[in-house]
Amino acid sequence: MSLYSTQRLHALRMIVTGGGTGGHTYPALTTVNALQARLAATGTTPELLWVGVADGLEATIATRNDIPFRAVTTGKLRRSPNPRELARNVVDAFRIPLGILQAALTVARTRPAVVLSTGGFVSVPIGLAAALFRVPYLLHEQTLSLGLANRILARVATRILLSHEASLDHLPPKARRRAVVTGNPIRPAVLRGDATKGLAAYGLDPAVPLVLVTGGAAGAQQINRMLAGALPGLLPHCQVVHQCGSLSLAEMQEVAGGLPAHLAHRYRVVDFIHDELPDLLAAAAVVVARSGAGTVAELTALGKACVLVPYPHAAGDEQRITARHLARHDAAIMLDGDQATPDHLRDNLTSLLADPDRRAALARAAATHGRPTAADQVVTEILTAAAKGTA
Numbered sequence: 001m002s003l004y005s006t007q008r009l010h011a012l013r014m015i016v017t018g019g020g021t022g023g024h025t026y027p028a029l030t031t032v033n034a035l036q037a038r039l040a041a042t043g044t045t046p047e048l049l050w051v052g053v054a055d056g057l058e059a060t061i062a063t064r065n066d067i068p069f070r071a072v073t074t075g076k077l078r079r080s081p082n083p084r085e086l087a088r089n090v091v092d093a094f095r096i097p098l099g100i101l102q103a104a105l106t107v108a109r110t111r112p113a114v115v116l117s118t119g120g121f122v123s124v125p126i127g128l129a130a131a132l133f134r135v136p137y138l139l140h141e142q143t144l145s146l147g148l149a150n151r152i153l154a155r156v157a158t159r160i161l162l163s164h165e166a167s168l169d170h171l172p173p174k175a176r177r178r179a180v181v182t183g184n185p186i187r188p189a190v191l192r193g194d195a196t197k198g199l200a201a202y203g204l205d206p207a208v209p210l211v212l213v214t215g216g217a218a219g220a221q222q223i224n225r226m227l228a229g230a231l232p233g234l235l236p237h238c239q240v241v242h243q244c245g246s247l248s249l250a251e252m253q254e255v256a257g258g259l260p261a262h263l264a265h266r267y268r269v270v271d272f273i274h275d276e277l278p279d280l281l282a283a284a285a286v287v288v289a290r291s292g293a294g295t296v297a298e299l300t301a302l303g304k305a306c307v308l309v310p311y312p313h314a315a316g317d318e319q320r321i322t323a324r325h326l327a328r329h330d331a332a333i334m335l336d337g338d339q340a341t342p343d344h345l346r347d348n349l350t351s352l353l354a355d356p357d358r359r360a361a362l363a364r365a366a367a368t369h370g371r372p373t374a375a376d377q378v379v380t381e382i383l384t385a386a387a388k389g390t391a
Contacts, residue, residue, distance in 0.1 A: 012039065012386055013047040015110055016067075017126040018118030019058025022217070023142055023293050028118040029061055030185040031140075034375035035382060049110055051103070052122045070106055073099040074122050096125070103129035113386040114138065116378075121149050131156035136385040140378060142184045142293035143318040144325055146170050159385055161378055163297065164369070166325060182378050183371020184297035190278050191301065191372055198279030202241055202268045209238045209353050212284040217272060219245015220290055222340065223309050227288070228255045229342025230349070231267060235259070237353045239266040241280055246271040285359060286352050288345070291323035291334075297374070300331070303367030305359040307333045307348055309340055331365035 016032060018024040032048060039046055052058035054071035062069040074096065103125035107115070115130040115137045117123035123139070130137035140161040141150045154160055154175045162168065163184035168176055199206055211234070215223040224244050228251075234240065244252045249271040256267050273280060281287065281302060289295050291308040299306050308326065310319035326332035333348050335341075352359050371377070 011044070011047060012114075012383075013049075013110065013112045014382065014386070015049050015051055015107065015112045015115045015126060015130075016117070017051040017058075017115070017123045018120050018140075019052040019056045019061075019122050020120035022057060024118045024120040024123075025056075025058045025061050026187075026294060027140060027142055027185045028058070028116070029065060030187055030375050031116065031118075031378050031382075032065075032067065034185065034379045038376075038379050038383075049106075049112070051106060051126050056122060058122065072102040072106065072122070072125055074125055099125040100128055104132060107133050107135060113389055114382055116140065116382060117153065118142070119147050119150050124149050124152060127153040127156065136389040138378075138381060138385055140182070140184075141167060142297070143167075143316070144170075144322050145316055145318055147316060147318075159381055161381060163293065163371075163374070164322075164325075180381065181371075182381065183301075183374030184293055185375035185378055186294070186297050186301055186372070188375075189275075190281065190298050193278030193280070193282030193302075195279065195283035198276060198281075198283035201276045201279060204239055204241070204268070204283070208266070209285040210280075210283050211238045211240045211286050211288065211349060211353075212280050213240060213288040214243040214273070214290075214295075215245060216243075216290055216292065216295070217245070219243065219248050219271070220309070220311070221245075221248060223288065223290070224248045224252055226309070226335075226340060226342050226345045228252065230346035231255065231259060232263070233346045234349055235263040235266045237350050238285070240268070241273070241284075242267070242269045243273045244269055244271060286349060288349070291319040291326075291332075293318070293322070296322055296326070297370070300326075300366045300370030301372040301374075303363045303370060305352060305362040306366065307335060307345065307352075309335050309345075312336070326366070326369065329365060329369070331362065331369055333362070 016028050018028045035046055048067050050062040050067045050069045051072055059069055107129040115135055117127050118140045136158045138159045139150055139153050139157045142163050144164045144167055160179040161182045162179055165181050213227055252269045256269055287304050287306040291310045308323040310323040323334040327334040335344055
């Protein structure tokens with residue numbers, strides 16, 4: 001019997017877990033916000049508890065958003081042949097049972113109607129504890145190929161929420177019957193960008209196509225160096241806003257200083273793009289970016305023509321897998337390996353800028369992979385699972 005079987009949904013109590021990286025943490029936060037908004041419309045407020053690692057990103061995000069937080073001990077299985085990493089595996093092997101015990105006590109005391117996890121090894125103890133107490137348990141996977149933690153938890157999850165249709169092929173046959181494709185929750189603000197405001201914020205010319213280049217919040221040295229070599233041949237055709245990361249800002253400002261005077265005004269470099277990012281995305285004719293789960297979810301939801309440069313060391317090679325999948329469906333251009341050069345970046349961008357029909361075709365194909373209502377769909381699955389658990 002579910003721990004919550006005697007309670008009613010007018011006071012929905014939920015444990016959310018997942019973290020370690022922004023790719024796991026922010027979809028959880030977006031889902032929580034969407035749940036709060038859905039229930040606020042009925043005059044109710046969910047009782048939430050975020051469970052994670054004390055020094056993880058999830059602790060910071062939960063505190064910043066006034067969500068009660070509880071830390072548990074957890075371990076991580078590292079698949080690197082590095083002897084130091086293998087030694088840490090041995091240490092973590094002793095931490096995992098403690099984390100499961102802490103998680104079991106947390107579930108028993110909290111008595112949630114439902115548990116949601118969004119991946120990362122912090123989600124394993126709570127996921128197993130939810131299964132132990134027969135609490136409805138939903139896991140969400142952001143990447144195309146399931147992460148190791150979610151491959152473990154898929155065996156016990158009540159419902160498996162996927163971001164990509166192709167992810168179904170990565171599940172065991174029995175697990176597929178419990179899976180549904182919801183998409184990856186993205187911030188609503190991303191979908192409400194104003195192109196005019198984006199151009200005005202950076203003093204850009206509305207008559208010149210905009211290329212937005214980003215390697216994520218921390219920047220990407222590979223993309224920065226590709227762009228540095230491509231700029232002289234690229235800027236006659238467009239203007240560029242570049243989020244380069246704080247560590248590369250001085251280097252890219254030096255590159256900017258060396259540009260020809262008649263082109264220099266077309267290149268704007270910053271360490272980090274703040275609240276104006278949705279407006280710049282709306283204004284961009286083409287986006288150059290990594291192919292992390294969150295970035296791809298946003299670009300496909302918006303239907304943007306994009307050039308993806310996958311991070312070559314991503315766990316499970318998930319960025320290459322995602323970028324390759326989109327490229328095979330003509331929904332993105334992928335530059336990887338010996339193709340990830342300044343010349344190839346310049347040539348692909350100038351070709352796209354010169355061919356509006358091809359840009360539009362890329363954008364339409366990208367949009368077929370996007371799910372802008374993902375957060376609402378995840379919330380519906382949460383409420384459905386909780387209602388069944390209280391029936």
